[in-house]
Amino acid sequence: TRSLVIAVDGPAASGKGTIASRLAAHYGLPFLDTGLLYRAVGLGVISGGGDLGDAAAAEAAARALAPDRLSDADALTSGDAGEAASRVAGYPGVRAALLDLQQAFARQPAGAVLDGRDIGTVIAPDAVAKLFVTATPEVRARRRWRQLNERGDLIAYEAMLADILRRDERDAGRGAAPMVQAPDAVLLDTTEMDIEAAFDAARRIVEAAR
Ligand code: C5P
Numbered sequence: 001t002r003s004l005v006i007a008v009d010g011p012a013a014s015g016k017g018t019i020a021s022r023l024a025a026h027y028g029l030p031f032l033d034t035g036l037l038y039r040a041v042g043l044g045v046i047s048g049g050g051d052l053g054d055a056a057a058a059e060a061a062a063r064a065l066a067p068d069r070l071s072d073a074d075a076l077t078s079g080d081a082g083e084a085a086s087r088v089a090g091y092p093g094v095r096a097a098l099l100d101l102q103q104a105f106a107r108q109p110a111g112a113v114l115d116g117r118d119i120g121t122v123i124a125p126d127a128v129a130k131l132f133v134t135a136t137p138e139v140r141a142r143r144r145w146r147q148l149n150e151r152g153d154l155i156a157y158e159a160m161l162a163d164i165l166r167r168d169e170r171d172a173g174r175g176a177a178p179m180v181q182a183p184d185a186v187l188l189d190t191t192e193m194d195i196e197a198a199f200d201a202a203r204r205i206v207e208a209a210r
Pocket residue numbers: 012013034035036038039082085086087089115116117118119167171
């Protein structure tokens with residue numbers, strides 16, 4: 001059987017991370033949340049006392065990244081890390097430094113599930129199944145707001161929405177590997193879906209593609 005590479009792309013809080021990790025569990029495949037790589041680079045720049053506007057510092061942080069140290073989940077999933085990630089993700093040198101690692105992950109014998117912004121377009125253009133997961137900005141802001149508040153990061157919904165809209169604009173508008181639906185990706189709009197419904201829909205898309 002050929003290897004099953006599944007590319008899951010889409011904007012922040014669309015549900016793509018949960019869908020991707022559940023697909024990986026369902027098919028028994030390794031899973032990589034590529035956003036964590038960019039988040040770790042962003043935090044690496046900040047903790048080194050560097051400036052997120054400094055492309056060379058970000059590129060150095062990307063080259064120094066040790067993927068086995070992506071376990072500081074709380075720091076990596078904070079809103080600040082997401083913001084820092086989306087700033088360093090615009091530098092072509094940062095993306096180039098993270099390319100081999102991601103492509104090697106996708107080349108594992110059984111296949112792999114990767115989620116991000118450019119998996120179907122740049123990292124794994126030959127993926128067997130490609131999903132582009134989306135939802136309205138308001139619903140995504142509401143979901144992220146609930147998540148962060150549940151763990152004690154008290155942030156206003158309006159600030160969350162502004163954050164989401166700014167991040168969408170930056171990710172879709174950049175020159176290097178912008179967030180865009182691959183021509184052969186299937187669009188999955190989760191606005192009206194709970195996670196069970198979204199996972200079912202995603203599984204059907206993968207079944208139809210493989
Ligand atoms: O998916 P997540 O919110 O963790 O990603 C954080 C940021 O990292 C995104 O806003 C995006 O700028 C960047 N990113 C990217 N390419 C990926 C994954 C994430 O540019 N494949």
